[in-house]
Amino acid sequence: xxxxPAETNRRAYDDARVVALYDLxxxxxxxxxxxxxxxxxxxxxxxxxxxxxxxxxxxTLTGDDRAVVGIDPAEAMLRVARxxxxxxxxxxxxxxxxxxxxxxxxxxxxxxxxxxxxxxxxWHDALRRIAAGLVPGGRLLFETRNPVRRAWEDWQQDxxxxxxxxxxxxxxxATSAPDADGVVVHRWRxxxxxxxxxxxxxxxxxxxxxxxxxxxxxxxGLAVDRVWSDWHGRPFDAAEHPLMIIEACPQGA
Numbered sequence: 001x002x003x004x005p006a007e008t009n010r011r012a013y014d015d016a017r018v019v020a021l022y023d024l025x026x027x028x029x030x031x032x033x034x035x036x037x038x039x040x041x042x043x044x045x046x047x048x049x050x051x052x053x054x055x056x057x058x059x060t061l062t063g064d065d066r067a068v069v070g071i072d073p074a075e076a077m078l079r080v081a082r083x084x085x086x087x088x089x090x091x092x093x094x095x096x097x098x099x100x101x102x103x104x105x106x107x108x109x110x111x112x113x114x115x116x117x118x119x120x121x122x123w124h125d126a127l128r129r130i131a132a133g134l135v136p137g138g139r140l141l142f143e144t145r146n147p148v149r150r151a152w153e154d155w156q157q158d159x160x161x162x163x164x165x166x167x168x169x170x171x172x173x174a175t176s177a178p179d180a181d182g183v184v185v186h187r188w189r190x191x192x193x194x195x196x197x198x199x200x201x202x203x204x205x206x207x208x209x210x211x212x213x214x215x216x217x218x219x220x221g222l223a224v225d226r227v228w229s230d231w232h233g234r235p236f237d238a239a240e241h242p243l244m245i246i247e248a249c250p251q252g253a
Contacts, residue, residue: 005119005183005204006073006096012201013053014074017192020166022077023054026112030231031143032057034245035109038141039066044107048100048133050126051114055081055090061109062089071099097126100133108134110142116205119183123206127220131250140222140248147207149242152177152184167194182207210238213246222248 013019035057039047045066049058052070054077062068069091072078078092093099100108108130118126130140145151155175162169170191178184187202208216214224225248228234229241236244 006122008202008204010073012203014076015199015201016076016079017166017190017197017199018201019054019074019076019080021164021169021190023056023080024164024166026053026056028056028060031111032060034231035111035141036060038139038247039107042107042139044139046104046106046135048105048108050097050100050108050110050130051112051117052081052092053077053112055084055087055092057109057111058090059084059086062086067091069093069099069105071095071097096122097129097133100129102132103135105133106135106138108138108140110140113144113205115142115144116207117203119204119206120181124216124220127216127222131221134250136250138250139225140217141246143243143245144213145207146238146242146244147178147182147209148238151242152186152207155184155186161193167192169193178207210236210244213244217246217248218251221251223251224248 039061047061047066047068049070052058052072055070058068058070058081070081071093073094073096075094078094081087082092134140152175155173157173159170159172170193173188176185183204183206185202185204189200191198210227217224224246227236228245229236229243
């Protein structure tokens with residue numbers, strides 16, 4: 001029996017040692033600024049951050065006139081999120097898109113390539129829950145990788161050594177070529193050489209073309225409004241750009 005990709009992905013990020021490195025490897029950047037700007041410009045008062053991880057973006061979306069929900073399946077991630085300054089201003093929920101209440105959100109965000117972690121039917125189910133959760137005029141924002149640019153070929157790493165707050169690490173990574181559905185398996189191995197501790201993990205990521213994303217959103221009751229190539233609003237060209245940033249809304253909005 002093949003492992004469940006959703007469970008494999010959850011386990012990959014439900015390890016305290018992995019989580020300790022997550023923010024070091026994924027610092028806030030232009031992506032966070034984009035999502036904050038979108039929240040301000042849309043006037044969103046009810047925001048859901050789906051796949052919120054350690055909450056580094058989520059807590060910055062809070063405000064006196066906003067209700068922010070952060071949803072993630074990994075308890076180790078949520079422990080860090082709850083402990084953040086401002087973490088008490090977010091409603092943290094452990095789980096998946098199934099937790100999104102109908103007509104409960106002005107804005108749903110999936111940052112950090114969360115969309116790629118949703119494999120097969122989980123992706124379609126999540127889109128339907130998001131569509132049902134958005135109020136008329138609400139918006140869904142997320143980014144995903146353009147398969148034409150074959151990013152998985154760059155996700156190979158010979159053993160490297162670095163020193164972090166977590167200690168001295170020896171790391172290596174490998175990624176399979178995509179299968180017929182565009183799913184790659186990304187594997188890593190980290191040796192905490194100061195302690196002689198080894199952590200190994202893998203995650204499944206699904207690449208989808210802009211045409212497939214558009215079709216999948218439509219099947220869930222969502223319409224693509226804009227597709228950008230970067231966090232500054234430059235138009236997307238499928239033949240050229242590795243990243244696509246999707247802005248969608250309920251059909252008919």
